[in-house]
Amino acid sequence: MKKIAICGYGNLGRGVELALGNCPDMELAGVFTRRDPKSVVTVTDVPKYRMEELPGFAGKIDAVILCGGSSTDLPVQTPKCAELFNVVDSFDTHARIPEHFANVDAAAKAHGTTALISGGWDPGLFSLMRVYGDAVLPNGGSYTFWGRGVSQGHSDAIRRIPGVVDARQYTVPIESALEQVRAGKQPDLTTRDKHLRECYVVAQEGADKAAIEETIKTMPNYFADYDTTVEFVTPEELKKNHSALPHGGMVFRTGKTGENNEHNQCIEYRLELDSNPEFTAGVLVALARAVCRLSERGEHGCKTIFDIAPADLSPLSREELRKQLL
Amino acid sequence: MKKIAICGYGNLGRGVELALGNCPDMELAGVFTRRDPKSVVTVTDVPKYRMEELPGFAGKIDAVILCGGSSTDLPVQTPKCAELFNVVDSFDTHARIPEHFANVDAAAKAHGTTALISGGWDPGLFSLMRVYGDAVLPNGGSYTFWGRGVSQGHSDAIRRIPGVVDARQYTVPIESALEQVRAGKQPDLTTRDKHLRECYVVAQEGADKAAIEETIKTMPNYFADYDTTVEFVTPEELKKNHSALPHGGMVFRTGKTGENNEHNQCIEYRLELDSNPEFTAGVLVALARAVCRLSERGEHGCKTIFDIAPADLSPLSREELRKQLL
Numbered sequence: 073m074k075k076i077a078i079c080g081y082g083n084l085g086r087g088v089e090l091a092l093g094n095c096p097d098m099e100l101a102g103v104f105t106r107r108d109p110k111s112v113v114t115v116t117d118v119p120k121y122r123m124e125e126l127p128g129f130a131g132k133i134d135a136v137i138l139c140g141g142s143s144t145d146l147p148v149q150t151p152k153c154a155e156l157f158n159v160v161d162s163f164d165t166h167a168r169i170p171e172h173f174a175n176v177d178a179a180a181k182a183h184g185t186t187a188l189i190s191g192g193w194d195p196g197l198f199s200l201m202r203v204y205g206d207a208v209l210p211n212g213g214s215y216t217f218w219g220r221g222v223s224q225g226h227s228d229a230i231r232r233i234p235g236v237v238d239a240r241q242y243t244v245p246i247e248s249a250l251e252q253v254r255a256g257k258q259p260d261l262t263t264r265d266k267h268l269r270e271c272y273v274v275a276q277e278g279a280d281k282a283a284i285e286e287t288i289k290t291m292p293n294y295f296a297d298y299d300t301t302v303e304f305v306t307p308e309e310l311k312k313n314h315s316a317l318p319h320g321g322m323v324f325r326t327g328k329t330g331e332n333n334e335h336n337q338c339i340e341y342r343l344e345l346d347s348n349p350e351f352t353a354g355v356l357v358a359l360a361r362a363v364c365r366l367s368e369r370g371e372h373g374c375k376t377i378f379d380i381a382p383a384d385l386s387p388l389s390r391e392e393l394r395k396q397l398l
Numbered sequence: 399m400k401k402i403a404i405c406g407y408g409n410l411g412r413g414v415e416l417a418l419g420n421c422p423d424m425e426l427a428g429v430f431t432r433r434d435p436k437s438v439v440t441v442t443d444v445p446k447y448r449m450e451e452l453p454g455f456a457g458k459i460d461a462v463i464l465c466g467g468s469s470t471d472l473p474v475q476t477p478k479c480a481e482l483f484n485v486v487d488s489f490d491t492h493a494r495i496p497e498h499f500a501n502v503d504a505a506a507k508a509h510g511t512t513a514l515i516s517g518g519w520d521p522g523l524f525s526l527m528r529v530y531g532d533a534v535l536p537n538g539g540s541y542t543f544w545g546r547g548v549s550q551g552h553s554d555a556i557r558r559i560p561g562v563v564d565a566r567q568y569t570v571p572i573e574s575a576l577e578q579v580r581a582g583k584q585p586d587l588t589t590r591d592k593h594l595r596e597c598y599v600v601a602q603e604g605a606d607k608a609a610i611e612e613t614i615k616t617m618p619n620y621f622a623d624y625d626t627t628v629e630f631v632t633p634e635e636l637k638k639n640h641s642a643l644p645h646g647g648m649v650f651r652t653g654k655t656g657e658n659n660e661h662n663q664c665i666e667y668r669l670e671l672d673s674n675p676e677f678t679a680g681v682l683v684a685l686a687r688a689v690c691r692l693s694e695r696g697e698h699g700c701k702t703i704f705d706i707a708p709a710d711l712s713p714l715s716r717e718e719l720r721k722q723l724l
Contacts, residue, residue: 169721206723207684210421210680340667340670347655351535382526382530386529398525
């Protein structure tokens with residue numbers, strides 16, 4: 073049984089706790105938190121510790137799954153933690169991946185540990201589909217769509233507008249764009265062509281709703297480049313209809329083959345997730361299994377999902393995999 | 399530039415020839431055939447040799463892609479060829495994979511070569527999706543559907559019936575089954591629930607069409623367990639409407655997560671291929687790239703797609719992959 077620690081207990085940490093319950097070969101050794109451990113309510117009866125206690129567990133934990141945020145937590149925590157433990161994170165700031173990789177790689181190589189960064193579904197499984205698609209259909213194009221699903225970052229951006237009490241934002245792929253891609257047309261799609269943004273907003277009593285709507289729709293980076301809809305709802309409606317965290321999306325690779333490029337070939341990978349954090353957690357736990365195996369084989373340093381042979385993610389042996397799933 | 403040889407030049411061999419044209423890092427060194435090389439018409443101007451000349455190229459070819467059939471060619475050719483070359487095949491008799499693997503592994507290990515068996519899309523990319531799905535959603539079920547597409551084996555079976563001149567058989571997934579799976583119901587589906595078989599048959603003049611239809615529909619293994627439709631067409635209609643080789647299919651993994659299994663999670667991977675052999679060839683060529691790399695690193699013996707880190711399939715470096723596709 074591999075001993076796994078969770079570092080940071082929010083939606084993702086809770087998802088990892090649940091995911092480990094479905095793994096016959098891993099067990100949860102403890103939850104490490106910056107809060108008062110007594111105040112953290114876990115699903116199962118599991119030891120809870122202060123974050124500062126983690127170094128004392130060196131040598132007693134096979135892998136730490138870091139469940140903090142990408143903006144400020146992981147850039148610090150992952151390299152630091154990799155000095156003592158095998159680690160897995162879900163770092164998802166795409167532009168900063170090379171820098172994060174270099175930092176974690178240096179720490180892991182210096183200390184003989186194995187680290188995996190940017191696990192989850194995007195980056196993660198979607199990235200895999202981009203690599204496989206690109207490799208098998210080189211004469212083609214790749215398209216990634218997200219949603220219909222809740223974007224936490226966009227919801228937060230709305231909440232920061234004066235007069236807004238709460239908000240939930242859905243990213244929605246545009247059907248006509250999907251149709252063009254599926255038909256193998258390899259269209260050039262702008263940001264606005266690919267996704268809509270649907271906002272559900274609870275305003276303070278007496279707030280200027282027209283002004284809030286205008287502020288949302290013209291917000292640079294977040295909404296200005298999209299067709300955005302804003303609907304004002306009551307706190308009760310928001311809670312009743314918009315408290316889940318569904319997400320998903322699609323990766324397409326379409327390409328041409330044949331002597332005269334006469335054949336269309338289309339690969340579509342689609343996720344429809346009732347719970348984004350619980351699904352992400354399932355990926356992180358499978359990656360933790362792989363990290364433990366790489367570490368045992370002496371394969372140290374920082375890895376990504378691109379470096380992991382699929383067999384290393386599975387609890388089955390390679391012989392079982394060939395017999396049952398090939 | 400890696401030098402690749404094609405062994406066997408039918409639809410698949412031709413597909414490999416075309417696929418290599420899209421690879422900046424590989425070139426076609428020659429086509430080896432059991433026919434008279436002069437009689438083989440290739441797409442490009444490439445050297446053609448008798449199969450018996452292949453051993454003379456030992457040391458001059460980086461990988462051989464074997465494009466023969468799974469019933470009698472590959473069980474003999476792949477282990478034999480692995481004594482002298484790195485090899486890739488598309489062995490697709492699922493039940494005999496463990497035996498084929500053992501034979502090829504013994505040859506490759508004894509001679510210090512690297513072999514990859516059962517490449518393509520099923521076995522191949524579909525197998526990968528079964529492994530990834532099973533690993534990230536352990537509390538769930540997997541479903542594979544094939545089609546709509548031409549089954550060569552079933553078409554051949556119809557052609558062997560007395561009174562039949564030619565035939566084409568399509569495997570068609572049943573929409574209601576797909577819907578149940580997508581909805582996360584994890585249904586128990588029989589063979590008949592999952593696929594229909596559509597047959598287009600050219601009969602000899604004066605043949606007993608009712609008898610042919612009955613023979614098809616009751617044929618054990620091939621049709622008896624399915625709902626099968628039979629339509630008689632003219633040779634011209636068959637040529638006009640049914641001479642392409644489209645195929646495809648879907649792999650689903652659906653699973654439950656959450657404290658009370660309250661969340662459905664659905665992964666769907668779908669292929670829609672205008673040309674089955676050309677797409678399969680694209681996968682084999684990417685696998686040949688990986689085999690060359692494994693061989694250079696001294697990783698000998700028989701592998702499957704489960705053993706290949708995704709990065710090894712790509713012409714891009716790991717650094718480029720992290721930056722561009724993660």
